[in-house]
Amino acid sequence: MSDAYVQMIEILLVEDNPGDARLAKEALKESKMSNNLHHVADGVEAMAFLNKEGKYKDMPTPDLLLLDLNLPKKDGREVLAEIKADKKLRRIPVVILTTSKAEADILKTYDLHANCYINKPLDLNQFMIVIKSIEDFWLSIVKLPPK
Amino acid sequence: MNYHISDIINIEKLQSLMQKFTDATGTGTAVLDLKGNVLVASGWQDICTQFHRVHHETKKRCSESDVALANQLGKGKKYNVYRCLNGLVDVAIPINIAGNHIANLFIGQFLSEEPNQEFFRKQAKRYGFNEKEYLLALSKVPVLSDDDVKLKMEYLSDLAVFIGGAGLSNLQLQKLTEELEQRIEERTHDLKDAQVAAVKMMQDAEEARQSAEKANENLKILMVELKRSNEELEQFAYVASHDLQEPLRMVSSYTQLLERRYKDRLDDDAHDFINYAVDGANRMQRLINDLLSFSRITTRGGEFKTTDLNPILGQTLVNLQQRINDTHAIIVNDELPTLAVDAGQITRLFQNLLDNGTKFQVDEAPRIHITVKEQDSDWLFCFRDNGIGIDPQYKDRIFVIFQRLHSKTDFPGTGIGLAVCKRIVERHGGKIWVESELGKGTSFYFTISKRKDTGK
Numbered sequence: 001m002s003d004a005y006v007q008m009i010e011i012l013l014v015e016d017n018p019g020d021a022r023l024a025k026e027a028l029k030e031s032k033m034s035n036n037l038h039h040v041a042d043g044v045e046a047m048a049f050l051n052k053e054g055k056y057k058d059m060p061t062p063d064l065l066l067l068d069l070n071l072p073k074k075d076g077r078e079v080l081a082e083i084k085a086d087k088k089l090r091r092i093p094v095v096i097l098t099t100s101k102a103e104a105d106i107l108k109t110y111d112l113h114a115n116c117y118i119n120k121p122l123d124l125n126q127f128m129i130v131i132k133s134i135e136d137f138w139l140s141i142v143k144l145p146p147k
Numbered sequence: 148m149n150y151h152i153s154d155i156i157n158i159e160k161l162q163s164l165m166q167k168f169t170d171a172t173g174t175g176t177a178v179l180d181l182k183g184n185v186l187v188a189s190g191w192q193d194i195c196t197q198f199h200r201v202h203h204e205t206k207k208r209c210s211e212s213d214v215a216l217a218n219q220l221g222k223g224k225k226y227n228v229y230r231c232l233n234g235l236v237d238v239a240i241p242i243n244i245a246g247n248h249i250a251n252l253f254i255g256q257f258l259s260e261e262p263n264q265e266f267f268r269k270q271a272k273r274y275g276f277n278e279k280e281y282l283l284a285l286s287k288v289p290v291l292s293d294d295d296v297k298l299k300m301e302y303l304s305d306l307a308v309f310i311g312g313a314g315l316s317n318l319q320l321q322k323l324t325e326e327l328e329q330r331i332e333e334r335t336h337d338l339k340d341a342q343v344a345a346v347k348m349m350q351d352a353e354e355a356r357q358s359a360e361k362a363n364e365n366l367k368i369l370m371v372e373l374k375r376s377n378e379e380l381e382q383f384a385y386v387a388s389h390d391l392q393e394p395l396r397m398v399s400s401y402t403q404l405l406e407r408r409y410k411d412r413l414d415d416d417a418h419d420f421i422n423y424a425v426d427g428a429n430r431m432q433r434l435i436n437d438l439l440s441f442s443r444i445t446t447r448g449g450e451f452k453t454t455d456l457n458p459i460l461g462q463t464l465v466n467l468q469q470r471i472n473d474t475h476a477i478i479v480n481d482e483l484p485t486l487a488v489d490a491g492q493i494t495r496l497f498q499n500l501l502d503n504g505t506k507f508q509v510d511e512a513p514r515i516h517i518t519v520k521e522q523d524s525d526w527l528f529c530f531r532d533n534g535i536g537i538d539p540q541y542k543d544r545i546f547v548i549f550q551r552l553h554s555k556t557d558f559p560g561t562g563i564g565l566a567v568c569k570r571i572v573e574r575h576g577g578k579i580w581v582e583s584e585l586g587k588g589t590s591f592y593f594t595i596s597k598r599k600d601t602g603k
Contacts, residue, residue: 019397026404099392101439102384103447122396122432124403 009035009139012062014046014079015097016071020120024066024097027131033139038062043074047082050089062092064138067114069098069105077108084113091145093138151180152242152250155317156310158186164306165189173289174299177253178242183213192235192256194284199233202274208232217251226300231255234266235288238300240307244314252307254299258290381446384439391435399428434549437563441548444570449489456483459490460517463497467505476505480517484526486595492571493595499564500591504532506560507553507589525577525594532590537583545581568593 011028015021021039028037038059040046046067049056065083069076076096083089093115098105106117118134121127138144152158158178165176169190178187199205212231216239219227226240237255241248267285271278291299402424406413413421460483464471471478478501505513511533520527537545537552544550548566565579568591572579576596583589 017393017397019401020393023400023404099396120396122392122399122429124400124407127400 009033009064009135010060010062011035011037011064011066012046012049013037013039013066014041014043014071014076015039015066015068016041017068020068023124023127024131027128028135030128031132031135033135035135035139036060042072043076043079046071046079047074050083050092063144064134065092065094066097066134067094069096069100069109077112080109080112080114093142093144095134095138097134152178152244152314153180153186155244155314155321161310162187162189168303172299174254174291175256176303177255178250179213179217179253180250181217181248183210183217186250190256192284192288194281194288195233195235195256198274198276198281198284202276205233205270205274212237213253216253226304228296228300230259234262234270236291236296238296238303240300240304242307242311242314244311244318249314252303252310254303256288257296258288259293259296261290262288377446380442384442384446392432395428395432395435399425399432402428437567438548441563441567441570444492444567445574448574449491451487451489453485453487454490454493455485456488456493459483459493460497463494463501466494466498467501470502470505474505474508474513476513476515478515478517481519483517483519484521486526486597488575488595489571492574496568496571496593499568500530503564503591504530504534504589507532507534509535522594524598525596528593528595530591531588533588536585536587537581537589538585539583542581542583546579 013021013024015024018041021041025037025039028035038049040049048054049059050061052059052061067076067079071079076098080094080096083092083094090113094113096109096114096117097120098118099120101119109117115138118130121130161178165178165187166189168174168176173190175190175192175195176187177185177189177191179185195209200209209231212229212233216227216229216231216237219229219239226238228236228238231237235256236259237253240252242250242252262285264282264285267282268278270276271281402421406418406421460480464478470476501515504515514533516529516531518529518531520529541552545552546565546569549562550566551560551562569579572593572595576598577594579591579593581589581591
């Protein structure tokens, strides 16, 4: 556990709304854990980042993916499907972070092997708590596969 | 009677019959109608055909004799023996058909005694007949005894009766035939009418079929439109849940972040303003969520399953435990029935009604009594409370979405609870209504159908 505090955690946030991205950043800033938040705004960029293509050549493989569902160019469901179909990427925990409460979205993403599905709370304090919980759970409590 | 003997008696057959009588007896016969027209003639004597009926004066006498003889028959005699003006003897027998005298049968041109040669010689002289030939013809005229005449007359009068009978039969047959033809014509007419009516009916049926087909097509179009409209509604619901909340989150989150980060540098007004902004955003989100869940009562309703409603109420009370504890509410209920329902929705219905019943209360602790009554096709539920009551003029308005009777500060809520209740009850084939008076508590009544096929 103590390793987590010293090791830099790499988080990739796929979120098209800059306001939401910033909120997540702000929430993580208040975190005790040293983390490195990377942000891309659409599904195509997300895949490029994960596959270390072009300008993402030197980027690290993320420890955790925070994925919005409704994204430009390639949406979150497609990104999720591609990750879970890719032997190199499928072990990365994918947390769906969306405002959608639609049952169809919940079922679909779990069918595509999403690791969890979280609704973005409206309230800032709630949001902070959620982000912190994600961080606690996935980066401290859960034992992740070795890189 | 406007028929003629030739209409009802086969004259040709009669001619043949009379000819055979002549062949057998040597006696001439004739059948004449009442106007004196000769219809049948057999075995006429040369003295008549070649002499008496040739010279215009003797011919006139023949006609006069015929008519005179016939006229005497009109008086109802069975037959009449008559000595013709030219010196021969004729016998006439009336032919009656159905009581109508329509013709006469004659035998004649015979003599009842040896002829007076002198009389005929004089007659030959007077009319310029060849005496030798005339007397030769006279010699051929048979001389019949009274008995002989009587015998023949008996036979022929029987024949006349027989002819009359045959004629009557024919007449009746003709009448029947006419009636039959008339009836056939009428029936044909009726049939034609019926046929016309049938054709009309078929046309009507065809029209009805076409209009039904058209209605069916319209229905199909409507179904397609309904499906599309439902899909649009789903789409709307999705947009509402995601896209509308996104900017709301931004408003509320960043105002809150402002407060969090700059707390020390803001004055009291700034804090108030931030609170109003956050509260507005929160309420907006609740409205969106309420609207969404309201629309999903029908679009995303669950399956109807036979459910014991007692544990459903139990679960509702658990959900409302906090409120019940806070308000010291007392809730008592009858034994509830087991019905085919969408359990999730009934939980929500109970919850909304109990929420209302415990909310609209000022002084006392809320008391709610839940009663049920079985009716013919449904169950009647009543949730009676001791709350503030509802002015009867608003009894319909309270079921309309987002309609509120009280300020948000007095009694919080978006005004969706009863609209949701109404929709749930209607989906369960029932009705919901309220009976209340201000200050005297409120009774919410609703029914749930016993049928299992509602909600589809």
